Amino acid sequence: MVIPADLTALVGDLYQQHHFWLYQWLRNKLSSTDRAEDVLQDTFVRILKSKELFKLKEPRAFLCTTAKHIIVDQARREKIEQNYLHYASQWADEQFYPSPEQLLSVIELLDQLALTLSRLEERPRKILLWHYLDGISQIEIAAQLQLSVKTVQRDLTKALVYCYQIRQAG
Numbered sequence: 001m002v003i004p005a006d007l008t009a010l011v012g013d014l015y016q017q018h019h020f021w022l023y024q025w026l027r028n029k030l031s032s033t034d035r036a037e038d039v040l041q042d043t044f045v046r047i048l049k050s051k052e053l054f055k056l057k058e059p060r061a062f063l064c065t066t067a068k069h070i071i072v073d074q075a076r077r078e079k080i081e082q083n084y085l086h087y088a089s090q091w092a093d094e095q096f097y098p099s100p101e102q103l104l105s106v107i108e109l110l111d112q113l114a115l116t117l118s119r120l121e122e123r124p125r126k127i128l129l130w131h132y133l134d135g136i137s138q139i140e141i142a143a144q145l146q147l148s149v150k151t152v153q154r155d156l157t158k159a160l161v162y163c164y165q166i167r168q169a170g
Contacts, residue, residue, distance in 0.1 A: 043067045124159035
């Protein structure tokens with residue numbers, strides 16, 4: 001991926017002006033230096049890939065929002081991993097022991113899924129995760145987001161088609 005020089009300069013300026021403040025904010029929010037550093041780095045990487053940087057008016061709000069999205073994405077990924085470990089422990093109870101290769105394959109699949117979901121637009125990703133991971137109905141999602149059910153269905157379809165296309169391409 002080629003990143004334009006003007007975008008690199010904008011992100012560099014943003015980093016110079018706000019990275020220490022964002023790091024402190026994340027460290028207080030996460031109570032972990034390591035996690036704060038990881039989220040800080042991921043925030044600036046995501047911003048570097050973003051097309052919204054040129055419209056930036058409130059840098060700290062933008063940084064906080066981006067960092068919060070990363071924290072939520074990580075929490076969802078951890079939930080997926082915990083569910084997998086839960087089911088893996090059930091397999092162990094049933095005398096089924098997946099091989100290290102099978103475990104690695106599942107972990108790689110989870111990583112690919114997390115990466116694919118992170119590339120979706122925010123609203124379709126949120127709708128997909130709420131519906132399939134949290135089990136929230138389309139009607140409840142529509143009410144929560146103050147959207148029509150048709151819009152929720154359209155966003156859900158958009159997210160599923162995107163995931164399918166990524167799966168077919170890979």
